[in-house]
Amino acid sequence: MSADIWSELAEYNKEIEATSLVELFERDPARFETFSITLDDMLLDFSKTSLDETARNLLVKLAEASGLADKREAMFKGARINRTEGRAALHTALRNRSNEPVFVGDEDVMPGINDTLGQMAAFASGIRSGEIGASDSSAFTDVVNIGIGGSDLGPAMATRALAPYHNGPRLHFVSNIDSADIADLLKNLDPARTLFIVASKTFTTIETMTNAETAKSWMTRAVGDKATNHFAAVSTALERTSAFGIAPERVFGFEDWVGGRYSVWGPIGLPLMIAIGPEHFTEFLEGGHAMDRHFRRAPLDKNMPVMLGLIGIWHNNIRGYGSRAVLPYDQRLARLPAYLQQLDMESNGKSITLEGEVVPQKTGPIVWGEPGTNGQHAFYQLIHQGSQVIPCEFLVAAQSHETDLQNHHHLLLANCLAQSEALMRGRSLAEVIENLTAMGASQERLDAAVHQTFPGNRPSTTLIYRKLDPYTLGRIIALYEHRVFVEGVIWGINSFDQWGVELGKELAATLLPLIGEKSGLDEKDGSTRGLLETIARLRRK
Ligand code: F6P
Numbered sequence: 001m002s003a004d005i006w007s008e009l010a011e012y013n014k015e016i017e018a019t020s021l022v023e024l025f026e027r028d029p030a031r032f033e034t035f036s037i038t039l040d041d042m043l044l045d046f047s048k049t050s051l052d053e054t055a056r057n058l059l060v061k062l063a064e065a066s067g068l069a070d071k072r073e074a075m076f077k078g079a080r081i082n083r084t085e086g087r088a089a090l091h092t093a094l095r096n097r098s099n100e101p102v103f104v105g106d107e108d109v110m111p112g113i114n115d116t117l118g119q120m121a122a123f124a125s126g127i128r129s130g131e132i133g134a135s136d137s138s139a140f141t142d143v144v145n146i147g148i149g150g151s152d153l154g155p156a157m158a159t160r161a162l163a164p165y166h167n168g169p170r171l172h173f174v175s176n177i178d179s180a181d182i183a184d185l186l187k188n189l190d191p192a193r194t195l196f197i198v199a200s201k202t203f204t205t206i207e208t209m210t211n212a213e214t215a216k217s218w219m220t221r222a223v224g225d226k227a228t229n230h231f232a233a234v235s236t237a238l239e240r241t242s243a244f245g246i247a248p249e250r251v252f253g254f255e256d257w258v259g260g261r262y263s264v265w266g267p268i269g270l271p272l273m274i275a276i277g278p279e280h281f282t283e284f285l286e287g288g289h290a291m292d293r294h295f296r297r298a299p300l301d302k303n304m305p306v307m308l309g310l311i312g313i314w315h316n317n318i319r320g321y322g323s324r325a326v327l328p329y330d331q332r333l334a335r336l337p338a339y340l341q342q343l344d345m346e347s348n349g350k351s352i353t354l355e356g357e358v359v360p361q362k363t364g365p366i367v368w369g370e371p372g373t374n375g376q377h378a379f380y381q382l383i384h385q386g387s388q389v390i391p392c393e394f395l396v397a398a399q400s401h402e403t404d405l406q407n408h409h410h411l412l413l414a415n416c417l418a419q420s421e422a423l424m425r426g427r428s429l430a431e432v433i434e435n436l437t438a439m440g441a442s443q444e445r446l447d448a449a450v451h452q453t454f455p456g457n458r459p460s461t462t463l464i465y466r467k468l469d470p471y472t473l474g475r476i477i478a479l480y481e482h483r484v485f486v487e488g489v490i491w492g493i494n495s496f497d498q499w500g501v502e503l504g505k506e507l508a509a510t511l512l513p514l515i516g517e518k519s520g521l522d523e524k525d526g527s528t529r530g531l532l533e534t535i536a537r538l539r540r541k
Pocket residue numbers: 148149150151199200201202203204205208260261346498501
């Protein structure tokens with residue numbers, strides 16, 4: 001059945017391929033109303049994509065045929081949908097503000113989630129007020145989260161996004177195993193006023209454990225055996241946290257049914273809660289929950305995550321565009337593209353279905369991006385005039401937090417809208433020549449007019465929200481999580497495992513003893529051997 005719909009989509013695409021976005025608007029001036037979805041004070045505009053009603057209906061049929069509705073319910077209800085790891089994927093329970101029971105097997109997980117939230121809130125409030133102090137009882141001024149991947153990107157991105165709500169200690173994030181990361185940070189910190197949160201679901205990740213050991217030595221040198229007062233942990237591995245020396249009351253546990261890249265809603269969000277306070281953190285959860293309700297209840301063609309997912313499928317699989325750019329016109333969302341890279345590419349960077357077959361379609365596209373307007377002065381050249389079409393996903397707030405700097409925000413908004421308009425309209429040779437002639441340009445300039453043309457007809461979506469507050473950030477993250485889920489369901493893959501990261505980790509372990517060595521390299525290929533020999537030579541100089 002799905003195979004037929006894929007063919008129908010491909011056939012239909014051939015029929016409409018030649019119709020430009022501008023023509024679509026000429027034919028249907030009310031296109032914006034038809035091809036946009038509103039959820040309270042948030043709107044997703046996808047009228048500047050080539051979808052028409054037939055294409056949309058076919059895509060919705062594809063979603064139905066893939067069993068999206070049942071699979072969505074299975075996720076929310078705690079079924080073990082992460083079959084390759086034998087687990088549920090229940091990040092939605094972490095933000096389940098309805099408190100309706102959610103069962104994993106026979107156990108309702110909501111009481112445990114609420115207890116942990118209470119424990120987090122007590123700790124965060126204690127740190128913020130100074131009641132929970134450093135080893136000399138003074139208040140912590142700096143909190144450092146040590147984690148990587150899902151144990152870093154979520155809290156780091158969200159903490160930056162919600163800077164206007166910070167009223168606690170300063171937050172820092174260390175993730176890379178590169179000594180530069182921790183060394184550059186520690187230089188500026190006073191150990192006596194610093195708290196480390198070691199965040200690792202497994203508590204085995206080499207980057208995090210190496211950074212945590214370095215932090216512990218640094219702290220021990222400063223405060224001796226009181227160093228443990230300066231550590232907390234977030235992990236599912238309670239034995240390992242205690243072996244590291246972190247007091248049990250400073251350990252915030254979570255269950256294996258929360259995937260790393262979906263974990264910001266629970267204890268991994270502790271740094272965010274310390275930064276913005278438990279009340280704002282609750283608003284963040286409420287935003288995520290509001291998107292969950294919408295995703296569960298709204299008809300598929302009026303459903304924001306579903307339509308964002310289907311647009312992704314249309315661009316990737318029907319139109320053949322292999323990447324998508326995430327372009328927040330919101331400087332505080334500067335880390336959103338990096339966050340979405342993990343969310344999207346670690347979830348859907350798979351090519352084998354849950355049934356063990358090769359996926360016939362291209363799966364996860366390359367996700368990349370930078371905030372506007374900065375990107376305009378860097379890579380937008382390629383987006384506008386390059387030979388690849390890159391669907392762009394703009395995000396922008398109607399209101400800024402800086403009420404005294406409205407001129408900035410008006411410029412930001414105008415630039416954001418200008419980009420999607422320019423991508424759609426383009427500029428023809430005739431227009432360029434007309435402009436140049438009106439300006440009295442020389443013949444030489446007129447002869448080079450083709451370089452100033454823009455092909456146009458390049459698709460984009462725009463997500464507009466009132467203001468980047470905790471509730472809205474929660475909605476945005478949940479929107480993208482569900483979009484990734486929708487696409488994964490359509491391809492029939494498991495969006496919740498990440499076996500693809502393992503091989504590199506294993507090989508790193510075999511390479512470690514060879515660093516700086518000249519012998520024992522025979523088992524390695526010629527390139528790896530050459531690189532090892534070069535490293536050994538350069539390290540001796
Ligand atoms: O290597 C990939 C990964 O497992 C991610 O999925 C995860 O978010 C990250 O490493 C960190 O893992 P942990 O929280 O166990 O340290």
